[in-house]
Amino acid sequence: EPEVTQTPSHQVTQMGQEVILRCVPISNHLYFYWYRQILGQKVEFLVSFYNNEISEKSEIFDDQFSVERPDGSNFTLKIRSTKLEDSAMYFCASSVKSVLTNEKLFFGSGTQLSVL
Amino acid sequence: DAKTTQPNSMESNEEEPVHLPCNHSTISGTDYIHWYRQLPSQGPEYVIHGLTSNVNNRMASLAIAEDRKSSTLILHRATLRDAAVYYCILRASNYQLIWGAGTKLIIKP
Numbered sequence: 001e002p003e004v005t006q007t008p009s010h011q012v013t014q015m016g017q018e019v020i021l022r023c024v025p026i027s028n029h030l031y032f033y034w035y036r037q038i039l040g041q042k043v044e045f046l047v048s049f050y051n052n053e054i055s056e057k058s059e060i061f062d063d064q065f066s067v068e069r070p071d072g073s074n075f076t077l078k079i080r081s082t083k084l085e086d087s088a089m090y091f092c093a094s095s096v097k098s099v100l101t102n103e104k105l106f107f108g109s110g111t112q113l114s115v116l
Numbered sequence: 117d118a119k120t121t122q123p124n125s126m127e128s129n130e131e132e133p134v135h136l137p138c139n140h141s142t143i144s145g146t147d148y149i150h151w152y153r154q155l156p157s158q159g160p161e162y163v164i165h166g167l168t169s170n171v172n173n174r175m176a177s178l179a180i181a182e183d184r185k186s187s188t189l190i191l192h193r194a195t196l197r198d199a200a201v202y203y204c205i206l207r208a209s210n211y212q213l214i215w216g217a218g219t220k221l222i223i224k225p
Contacts, residue, residue, distance in 0.1 A: 043215040046125045099212060102148050107159030
């Protein structure tokens, strides 16, 4: 079965550094998402992306965050200047249609980001 | 945001049915009920969703109360691989999925 792949599985960085988290969504999917989950807390929506632009973002997704689909297969999340509170598991997801039509999301296994 | 309430954890025996409850007393007429689960060290996985009628798929069944203020996810025959955190989520029109804390399901062999 096709799956969403995320790299790296673990990322350790120093506070203030830039990080890029990478995702390869399922090939025929058109909608892409980033979620995060701080240890022991709820899964939180960050951003959705369609047709090469952000379609929706949460309050968490401030100017320090950006997303990009640099080629036909990758979908990236960049954090420009990491803070301690950015430490979390980051999940990429994709879907054929928008989740707003109740389409199911397919999630990757996540990247555990640790900011020191 | 529409809110769901689930028990923190539940235990069940292997090969027995499991009924996972969810209360959503503030649900509105157009809110869909979604269930996802998260196995240990994995990303969330879609289970099922519905609006008013009960729904079945190969993974589970979703029973929705007539007044829609509660629903129950039914795993017909739990296996050890079903041990996970199960999330009941309401998706309102034009909103992304808003996740709750979920129920940690423990399966005893």
